[in-house]
Amino acid sequence: MKDNALLSAAEAYARPFYAEAHRAYHNTAHVEAMLGALAARGVLSPALALAVWGHDLIYDPRAGDNEARSAEVFGMWLAGQGAPAELVAQVQVLILATQHRALPATREEALLVDADLGILGAEPRAFAAYDAAIRQEYRHVPGPLYRIGRRKVLQGFLNRERIYTTPEFAGLEAQARANLAGAIAQL
Structure with missing residues (x-):
């Protein structure tokens, strides 16, 4: 084929x-x-x-x-x-x-991972919609437990030396860090 x-x-x-x-x-x-x-x-x-x-x-x-x-x-x-x-x-x-x-092992993996994480570097309104949609997918998790788990996930991305590992997506880094910090502060 x-x-x-x-x-x-x-x-x-x-x-x-x-x-x-x-x-x-x-x-x-x-x-x-x-x-x-x-x-x-x-x-x-x-x-x-x-x-x-x-x-x-x-x-x-x-x-x-x-x-x-x-x-x-x-x-x-x-x-x-x-x-x-x-x-x-x-x-x-x-x-x-x-x-x-783990960090991507190949350039192709890095491109896929960066594309998957692209939403983290979206403009604030799109990021907020993403964040709300994730909460909807996890509606079965009680609020306090969700906030603890979500904070851990978001902080894990924020703690990385670089969120995006390819030059093609590096321009999203600053906005992603601002979005993540804002979301964590709201939890």
């Missing part, structure tokens, strides 16, 4: 997952924003596009293994489409990089 056909098939396969009712942020708009951010910077490759479509395929706010499950499910789907084993493995590794547990 050629790249364009595989990308079209991936989009058709993934869209129903991203349309699930419990998704307020991790939905098709998030995927499209990532694709747009990578394309606007001239770095969107077929592997990155596939990884973007697959990275939040499985999203359960109560689970801690969404990326691993997404990599597995999307990888099996890619293999079923006849994608080369190397591409399947590459996309799965890219998806796992969006766990944000």
